[in-house]
Amino acid sequence: MKVLLVKPYTELKVAKRLQEGFLHLEPLELEITAAGVDKKHITRILDLSVEKKPADLFFKTIREFCPDLIGFSAYSTGAHIVNDLAVKAKAILPESNIIIGGIHATLRPYDFNYSYISAVVRGEGANAISDIIKNLEAGNKIGNNTNILAPEDIDFEKNARENPPSYVDVKSIPLPRRDLVDRSKYFCIWTHSDTGKLDELFPRVASLRTSLGCPFSCSFCVIHHVMNKAYLQRTPEDVVDEIENLKEDYVYFVDDEMFINIKRVTKIAQLLKQRNIQKKYISWARSDTIAKHPEVFKLWKEVGLDVVYVGLESMDQKRLEDYNKKTGYETNLKAIKILKDYGIMLHAAFIVHPDFDKNDFKRLEADVIALCPSEITFTVLSPSPGTPLFEQYKDQFICNPFKYYDCMHTVIPTNMTIKQFYKHFGRLYAIALRSNPLRVNKIKVKLKDFFRAVIFGTRYVFSLYNIYKDYPATMHPLKNDELLAAAKKEGFSHEE
Template sequence: MRILLVKPQTELLVARRLQEGFLHLEPLELEIVAGGIPKENDVRILDLSVENKPLSVFKKKIADYKPQMIGFSAYSNTFHVVKQLSLIAKECDSAVITIAGGIHATLQPKDFAIKSIDIIVRGEGGTVISNIIKRFHACEELHYGSAVLSPSDTDFEQKAEEETPFYPPIEQIPMARRDLVDRSKYFCVWTSSSTGRLDTIFPRVASMRTSQGCPFSCSFCVIHRVMRKKYLRRRPEDVIDEIAGLKEDYIYFVDDEMFVDAHRVQRIAELLIERNIRKKYISWARSDTIVKHPELFRLWKKAGLDVVYVGLESMNKAALDEYNKKIFVETNRKAVAILKDIDIMLHAAFIVRPDFSAEAFKNLEATIAEISPAEITFTVLSPSPGTQIWNDNMNDFICDPFKYYDCMHTLVPTKLTLRRFYQHFGRLYSLALRSNPLRMNRTKMPFSDLVRAIVKGAKYVFSLYLIYKDYPPTMWLKSGAEQRKLCETDKIKT
């Protein structure tokens, strides 16, 4: 059987500029699904997010490869692209079987209840896909169990509402088929150097997952909804074997919260050191974990951990409480100090709220000065389906809450006019870029990388200042409820 797995393209300019300039990771989700496909089948991965003309590339691939089954993955910001692609696929060949999987299918399967999607997979796909294919060969119904749904099912609505997504024991998840993608396309900007010199700041990067899920319940995050609070951890030995087998020397851990189980991650670091595996790593971690286990991070520094992404979110107690972070402002400050002391580069992620006043933006500017040098990024608080803030805001959207869900476009009214909001937002990024570690630490790097970083950085910041132009012009100089009055989202299906 010929199977094509497709990662949809992101359509918003800001998201594309992020991918072109700073960070573009491989489609690990599809590589894992491909890993579960029995060997006698032929499988290809088409990552449309690396293509300049994704639609024509997609059509050509269908014409040349003639897939019998197409599996799409989607986050909430790309599910409408998957709808469009599945329609094209069916127009090219009405017999092709189309499958939708990934975060959005898991969260909101009903959104894929359209004629051009045959099956919806909720939860882990690498284990499920082999069953689907076996059933295909045995001419059995392809949708089965609680997590593989078909919109044509009579009880689809009820199943989509009631059934829980499927997660097998983590050791059953197949190994990623990394050979199916052009690995030269994936990179991540690297800003940490203990010698003051970097051969490149855009190294090729591999993604890896050592655990899945998170026991916390931050109000803006979908993970506890997607995984139903499960936290699945891989054995340290399995993690080490996978790392040792990776061609790339730079690794981005895509775990939701890798460091939750300190004992497990300590063992991973020890094994990396014992086996003399010399690679560089980026990971996410909560500030309270860093404060609780500074020695663990010291050990990881020895093992190669260069950068830690920390969702500091805010330096304001009320906001942290509202996000249900279960973290104090002081804990955030301590975590920043610990990482500095250990010489691990901090990547701090902050949330900008749509109700920010000019003063709130100024406070965040002061925070940039306080914590730099560090990589610092900002996202606009955006309701995602499956979260409490979605329920709280679902009658207030000022634009399509899926198409614009990139955590850069505000989905709900801003207190300032849209134009002023994005002037402030763009300025935050300008300041953050100026205080970036490469500049502040005067890191030596190839001249071509320096030029590339400046050009891409400028283009990115420029596109942020101009985000307000993606809304109707009548809205640009309006604030609050007036934006809501002008929008045409009442008909949006939520």
């Protein structure tokens, strides 16, 4: 059997700019899924995410390769693109089976209830694809459990809406097939240096997952809905074996929250030390974990933890409570200090709420300046499809909330006019770029890397200032209810 696994592209300019300029991570979701396919089959991964002409490449590949099974991955931002590619692929190859998996399929399988789709997979891909192929080979029904749902099944909608998926034993998840992608494509900007210079500002980077899920339930996040609050952990030995075998020296941990179990992460660091594994790491961590367990971060710094992404979200206690973050202003401050003291670079992630007024932006600007030097990014609070927040706002959308779900385009009305909102939003990024350690600490980098960073940084900020142009011109000077009324009148037709 020939199997083609496809990562969709993005249509939104800001997301493209991010991937072209700052980080493009390997399609780990497809590499893990591919590892569930027996090696007797021919498996290919097609990552369309930064191709110049992704649709052309997709159709060329399916015509030439003629896969029997096509599997798409989809985050919410790519779900409509996947549906579009799937229907066209089925028209070209009517005999092939098309399956869809990933976060969006897990959250809202019913968005893929179409006759051209053979199965929608919820949860882990490797185990599911292995079952699917066995079923196809045996001539059985493609899916018959709560994780593999077949649109042709009469109970599809009922199962998709009422029966939650089950979770696999973490030990049964195979190691990713990293050999199936061109590894030279994947990089991440690395602005931290202990020596004042960097051999490479855009090193090749490997993605690695040590745990799945998160026991917290922040209101804006999808993970506790995807995983039903489960937290699955790989053993320290298993994790360190995988790290040791990576070709790349730079590693991006893609866990939602890697540092939940302190004993486990301490053991991972101790093993890295014992085995003298010399690599550099980026990970996410909560501010309360850092504040409560500084010793763990000290140890991790010794084994190469360079950058920690922290969802500070806000320095306003009330907003933190509204987000159900279960941290606080003081905790955020403590975590920032600990990371600075240990020489670990803070990458602070803040949420900009569409209800922000001028003063909220000014306060956030002051918070950003106080964090200097740090990496700082912002997202616009966006209800994710498949969550209660999405249902709560369902009558408030000012654009198609699926196509524009990139946490940069607001999907709900802003308190300021949409044009002013993005003027302030772009300005936040401009200030954040000026606070970047590379600039503040005058880190020495190769000239070509320096120019690349300046050019991409400028283009990125420019595209942020201009986000408002992605909404119809009549909406630019509007705010609040006027914006909603105008959007309803537009009927979202401008997106087609």
